[in-house]
Amino acid sequence: MSANRNFLQELLSGIVSRGRRRTQEPATPAQNLAALTLACETLMQPGGEASRILVAQQALSHYAGLDAEQRRAFFGLLAEEYAADPEAIHAAYAAYREDQGNATLQRLFAACEPRRQRLLRRLNLCPGGTYELVKMRADLLGLLREAPELAPLDADFAHLFGSWFNRGFLMLESIDWNTPAAILEKLIHYEAVHEIRDWSDLRRRLDPEDRRCYAFFHPATGDEPLIFVEVALCRGIPGNIQAILADGEELPAEEADTAVFYSISNCQRGLKGISFGNFLIKQVVQELKRELPNLSQFVTLSPVPGFAAWLDGVREAGQCRLSPAAEAALADDAWAQDEATRQALEPELRALAAHYFLEAKHRSGLPLDPVARFHLGNGASLHRLNWPGDTSAKGRRQAHGLMVNYRYELERIEQNHEAFSRDGSVACPNELRRLASRARLLLSAPHNA
Secondary structure, eight states: OHHHHHHHHHHHHHHHHHHHOTTSOOOOHHHHHHHHHHHHHHHTSSOOHHHHHHHHHHHHHHHHTOOHHHHHHHHHHHHHHTSOOHHHHHHHHHHHHHOOSHHHHHHHHHHHSOHHHHHHHHHTTSTTHHHHHHHHHHHHHTTTTTOGGGHHHHHHHHHHHHHHTOGGGOEEEEOOTTSOHHHHHHHHHHOOSSOOOSHHHHHHHHSSTTEEEEEEEOGGGTTOOSEEEEEEEESSOOOOHHHHHSOOOOOOGGGOOEEEEEEEEEOOGGGTTOOOHHHHHHHHHHHHHHHOTTOOEEEEOEEOTTHHHHHHHHHHTTOBOOOHHHHHHHHTTGGGTOHHHHHHHHHHHHHHHHHHHHTOBOTTSSBSOHHHHHHHHTTOEEEEEETTSOOSHHHHHHHTTOEEEEEOOTTTHHHHHHHHHHHOOOOOOHHHHHHHHHGGGTBSSOOOO
16 A cells, blocks of 8 residues: 555656646646546545645646546546445444444444545645635536536535634625725625626725625635625615615715615635525624614615516416506516506516515425525515615516515514524515415415425
8 A cells, every 4th residue: 555655646746747847738637637636546645744735735736727527527536436435334333333332433423424525624734725625616516407416525515614614714804995906806706686887886885984895704715705795874774776876975874774785795606505694694783783873774675586587487377367557567677667557567566576475485395585585594574575676687687676675683583583494484564464465366376486
């Protein structure tokens, strides 16, 4: 074994040395895959931490040189060759059955852990390794639909990231116009809810006295934000996003009574499924309450990304009977320009929207809308439907202009969260429940997904 290990290390060292020669042609994806495979095997052998750091750096460098085909081959290698050893599991379980003590239980745990988890931890040793692994998982997520056999590998990434990115390591930072340009540029790139068109648009969101922005960072990812939230300070609860995004008169911060979370953007696709948003919102609420004790309301102005698709689905299935006037208004977005058309559509659209939030269910039994699942799961209540709330092309396409306010009341967050987690109960005013009941006249059957 020692001779084989020395051979692999010498071979890998030779590959790396040749790769550093300026006169040599860049390695092909296939050559990078071969070198990466050797580096991973070397990392799994006994050795000192210093040598592992060097090999981990080399491995991640070779990974960066793979093309799509070679990445899939590498992930297949990790899924198959770096799984747990069935014979070791059987032996450890047999030992545990004979002696159910802590020592045999620990050996059973160790046997059940896939070898790739140890490999990923060792790849994480080198500087910048954590962020490279986050990007690696983003590549993996792009393959899962066509390669579901890689799902166990993704579960291992998620398991490790859940520990590496737990709440104790997250750092909340306030972002303003004086924040370094390298970070501000990332906000423009990562904004996922309301596009930031240019630097002037960004300045309108950060510089005025009635605007705030906060982001979570992690020591291992440097100046790469994990998630950020944009906040508007207002009098009263707003119902239209164009009014917030417009370049208007500033409101002195001490005159505001409401903080509005109008855009929350996850920045790292490779951290999908790792929960940051609930921690972010609750900590920002606490920060704002300390800074501005005059604030008494904390709400979102949220998109409804699934509403138009749901409504199209029930209409196509013959489960929804809109009036001719409403059908015509939806057909060409005439409501966006014509007040009379808007008034004809509003009663039916609002009733259907209330039904969508309270009755349309995901296969999990929770609300169909993903943004609703997020905020209600965090302990917010469904406070108000806003129509038209977003008249942009994206807002009309995703939700026929619908937006919604979720309300965060600190004294009710835990109660709302428990009720939602226990039985999917949606906290909302009775007015919305009455509105949802009117949709029964328009719908012939429930529509779940």
